[in-house]
Amino acid sequence: MYELCPETPDDTPEVEALYDLCFAPGRTALSSYRLRDGVPPVAGLCMILRNDGVLTAAIRYWPVRAGGRRALLLGPVAVHPTAQGEGLGAYLMQQSLARAQADGWERVMLVGDAPYYSRFGFARLDRVEMPPPTNPDRVLGLELRPGAWVDVAGPVTREPAPDAAPTPRAPCAPADPGAGATKGPER
Numbered sequence: 566m567y568e569l570c571p572e573t574p575d576d577t578p579e580v581e582a583l584y585d586l587c588f589a590p591g592r593t594a595l596s597s598y599r600l601r602d603g604v605p606p607v608a609g610l611c612m613i614l615r616n617d618g619v620l621t622a623a624i625r626y627w628p629v630r631a632g633g634r635r636a637l638l639l640g641p642v643a644v645h646p647t648a649q650g651e652g653l654g655a656y657l658m659q660q661s662l663a664r665a666q667a668d669g670w671e672r673v674m675l676v677g678d679a680p681y682y683s684r685f686g687f688a689r690l691d692r693v694e695m696p697p698p699t700n701p702d703r704v705l706g707l708e709l710r711p712g713a714w715v716d717v718a719g720p721v722t723r724e725p726a727p728d729a730a731p732t733p734r735a736p737c738a739p740a741d742p743g744a745g746a747t748k749g750p751e752r
């Protein structure tokens with residue numbers, strides 16, 4: 566049975582091990598990690614899926630500024646290799662993006678494969694610049710409020726003033742990853 570839970574500090578070693586397993590060595594050398602250094606993640610949006618207690622998938626979000634505007638940086642998201650292709654990644658994307666929208670976030674960005682993330686509504690951000698070296702084709706955005714990316718241009722920088730009172734974590738809940746269709750949040 567799957568359970569969707571917020572990531573807590575107790576989960577962190579397991580989540581880091583999952584990321585190490587799923588990504589190439591040296592993942593923390595990527596420029597996107599420099600935007601995360603010393604900045605707390607958005608605790609209410611960092612979620613994990615456990616299957617009978619075993620950590621199977623995880624997603625995290627950080628606050629950043631894009632062209633000076635508040636935005637979410639989605640990632641990393643990873644699913645254990647033995648469970649990939651079963652809809653768990655899509656489920657975590659849908660659940661966390663819906664929560665982000667409900668929490669009032671207006672825009673989300675990530676660095677990733679457009680062929681995967683386009684199914685959730687992500688599209689290339691032509692005027693938003695990630696720190697080099699980043700392939701501009703992999704800089705993607707999603708509007709949680711219509712038009713939220715329209716006037717945004719410029720470099721992505723660290724959030725200078727993370728929320729002092731982060732949104733609370735939701736309690737764990739039974740999850741049915743196979744039930745949902747792949748789509749983005751309601752807009």
Ligand SMILES: CC(C)(COP(=O)(O)OP(=O)(O)OC[C@H]1O[C@@H](n2cnc3c(N)ncnc32)[C@H](O)[C@@H]1OP(=O)(O)O)[C@@H](O)C(=O)NCCC(=O)NCCS
Pocket residue numbers: 587588642643644645648649650651652653654655656676677678680681
């Ligand atoms: C990418 C990842 C999170 C997707 O989660 P998942 O649970 O395996 O994927 P889902 O079951 O939700 O979706 C499966 C679909 O996504 C496609 N897909 C998976 N990874 C993809 C990628 N990198 N590019 C394009 N399509 C991809 C699959 O081909 C499949 O397509 P289909 O629906 O047409 O058959 C997971 O495969 C993973 O952890 N990969 C290793 C880490 C990683 O690459 N993370 C993302 C960095 S961009």
